[in-house]
Amino acid sequence: MSGYPYRALTAWVAALALAWLAFSSPWSAAWNLLLAAFTLALALLAIVIVTRHRRARQRALQPVLQALDASLDALPGDLRRNTPLILAVGEAAGAPALAFGETLVTITDAAIWVRVDDPTRLSHVADALKGWREGQGPDAVAYLVAAGLARDAAVLAAGLRRWRSAIGEASRALGDALPVCVAVYLEEAAGASDACPWFGISGTALLQADTLPTQIAMRLQQYAQAAIPPERVARMHRAARLDALARWAADALLPTLSESPRDGYRHGRPVRVTAFGVTATAGVPAADSLYASYVSKTTALAHASSAGRPDARGIHYPLPAALIQGITPQPVHRALPLALAHAFAWLAMAFCAAAAASAWQNRALVARVMHDMARYRAIGPEHDAARVDALQAVRRDRDLLDEYARGGVPLRLGLGFYRGAALLTPLNALIAGYQPPAPPPSTIELDSLSLFRSGSATLNPGSNRILFGALETIKAHPEKRVLVAGHTDATGTPAANLRLSEARAASVRDWLADAAGLPLTHFAIQGYGDTRPRAANDTESGRAANRRVEITLVPDCRDANRGDRTTSGHSACSFQ
Template sequence: MRDVYRSLLTALTGVLALWLILGFWPLSVGSRVALSLLVILLCGAMLWRQRRASQRRAQALRDIVDESLPPEDFQGAVILVCGDNRALFAESVRHRETRQGWYLRVKDAEQLPLLAQHLSLIRPALVSQISVMLAVVPEKHTFGDDFTQSLRGWQRVVVQCRSAFGTLPPLWTVTWVSPPVACAEAEPVWFTTVSQRTGIQVYQPGQGNVSLTEWTRETRADGRLSRLSQILWLDGLLAWQNSAVNDLLSVRQGELPAMKPCVQGMCMVPVSGIAGNLWQQHITAVTALPPDAVVTTEPLPLPELLLPALPRRRGVSRRMVFWRYAGLLGGIFLALAMLASWMNNQRLIRNVGDHLALYHQLTGNPVAPKLRAQQRLRADGALLDDWQRRGEPLRYRLGLYQGLRLVPPIEAAVSDWAPPPPPPPVIKKIIQGPKTIRLDSMSLFDSGKSALKAGSTKMLVNSLVGVKAKPGWLIVVSGHTDNTGNPKLNQTLSLKRAEAVRDWMRDTGDVPESCFAVQGYGESRPIATNDTPDGRALNRRVEISLVPQANACQIPGLTQAPSQDDGASQHNGE
């Protein structure tokens, strides 16, 4: 389940990042594509890495089964038992459960950080209830140096648990030693030291905790000798505990910080030890009388009476952790989205402001730049009006949209100037060169048509009154169009329009057809740019030229040479 939550968080991160890139941040198309691919690759790599880490963790924790872990709703203390823990568990038992605690056996020092990480992922709600108990059984060791090295190894791995729990887990120590011979048959006696209290407390079944002073003053005749033996035993145990355990933990060793156990417990109970162990060596050095070895197969008693003194705080479940991270991601996304929305609105204000500034700087002379600036403002106003009716895009929202306050200045700017009216639609007679008359096609023909429209006869009469058939002169009628539409169709249309004008001149003036030459150039010979409406209007034309040509237009009864017709030449060159 933990891997599912982690995968969901990774996928949620990727989705929010893509939404931020594609829906909010003002980026170019190339940048959006590149960043989107990068996010997808990173999320894929993270998912693959999480899967590999899960497999490695499962490999390392193959000796830990989830059945030995406490349930997530367990309310007691969770104790990771380190050190000499074999005496507390049966051979094949990995955990012991009591009403107040769940004791997990840690096989060796290398397994402790892995188990801590595993618990933090599997049971995050129990992290606050986890503590590390260092079990000390001096009767299981014969060499002091080996015991010290083992203790330092456990101290080192406890520090490594910080990465899994976020802080050092509470550390407490419990020591078990065999009691004096006179007390071998008595009930186990617990001596405890809690950091919040002063002095040593003694726990007796049925009586609870009493101070060591009160316990020593008890004068029961049947137990006075055993009580004195236990006090002497306790003095020796405290001396050994301070020199062998407490002094080692409380002194900083290189990278290892000093550790002060929050709780300490000492239990006098029969322990099955080995010959020549550390406890026998210590008692022999103090009393010169080695204690007898004890043989027992019973597990050592658990320190239940110490559990209420352990520090605890409330934990969180996996679901709560997931929603916390999801809320954090959502907050980061919202903050970045609002920042991107603010940037988009500022860019909108800046662009419209630049358009308004340019519009107001232009005087309207010439008209074209001012007209283009006005058209740009009209487009801005239309866009903002459409957003007002349908709703602005998401990248401008989040309570930061500024488009509404841009509409009044745009409307005021557009309405304070109008371009001068265009000239009336008359025939444009522009003399480009000698013997050339230029007629506006739109004054003669409908759009896309080649038949002369009604009312064009008067214009033709007024414009072509001076064009007469003369021997030695060829009347050339050529049609032209703009670049709108198909070039081949434009060429055909220009030729048909030239033929229509030729037919009118031939029929009206009774001019022989041999006096005419008809040409259709289409869009191939523009006289102005086709990028503006005015330029395209100039290119839509029919031109009539008188071109000298020998033996052209020979009319019976007229033998005047072309060189003698100076008046016609001058008239047609206007």
């Protein structure tokens, strides 16, 4: 295996998510706990899935891995990385079987060849070889095709699509697009006495199917002309057959592998065909192959053939070592640096999320403090109760910011976004600037002669102007109870003076209650007669000072005892 630490990375991502929920989340504790439980469950599920997938893949690849270990583990590390490693693919009963025989791994001077017969296992084998080579995957895929065994165009196209999809999956697993070498074999009954070389093109650029046969034809012509006269005719016949083979392969194989299909990418994206070659081997060609049909339609060449599948005994296909020489080795992708890069990327994402949450929460904190300050400033001194409530919110903000200043800013507000320190000074100034309203006057004294005629308890016309001042004071303090007390001088009998003072207090009480819209139970009256003189009654000025009506605002007795507010309909408290 490539050794990529999927489980460790999953645990790392889960730890970052939990840390963000614990230290940076702007949501409530209940939501954070719910999301933390979901994160843990998701991480455990991912780890279980990865573990089961790896174990299932190891069980499926056990025979292949054992063969790889037996053949390749004895090689030194430098040879593993410096020797090209090629995955040889194709139909299981076709060219790979004739090239490898019963073995899965073949080591030549040019490369290490690993045979893969099942398209579904190609990506797994490629990943295993990447781990075996310490981060360097296979260098190329050699697609081996026996022209004499291809008899059905639909079957041939279906096999090409399967392998194209498998090569795409292997490339994604390795992280690099695998170059593909297409090697086509032709069995010939008789020909030149020397072994046939490979004729083709190899490099790093993608091959073009329309120009490829022409390029190979030039090399075949040089091959035939370079032969000695006794061998020239045989070589010319071989060159003609290989030229027809190259044209057939370029038309039947390459479009399916390298061109975009009309139905999209249902069978995988096109592969990178960077090498192509044809060669001839000893054998008996089949008359019913697709290649034979192509030759009969396009040329007049006659060749010995046999119906049905030719006998494969004694036939051995050479591996296309010459075609892989121009392929660039794959780069090394070690799992640990890649995993560390991914871990750092997740850490950077977590930091960005923490910074965004911190900025959002700091903005909300500043907005709340500014709103509380603006609300307090908007309330006038005449509404002291509401003003005190707003001041309490300002004090709570000040205490919170002061706690941050003394004990440190929490992480959810830190990361360079905290702006609360600048608000402490205006908060303290606002709190220090609060002034409670001036207490109401304890007693308002009214001259009886300005309100009543001598000996009368009926208010004089125009006395309203004198009572308006007392009325405004009473309306400004609706929470206070009102005591109206009447006083007289010593003229007359004490009993008459007592009745007159109480009647005058009642008249003032009735006018104030009606004008203020307050119930009579909000008032209390008291007549003192001449019992509480302000001055001596033996002078006119002294008697004038003693004739008076006193209006006193007193706290509600229930307010003092239990903190209850005065409500209309209750009896007045005792004012004795």
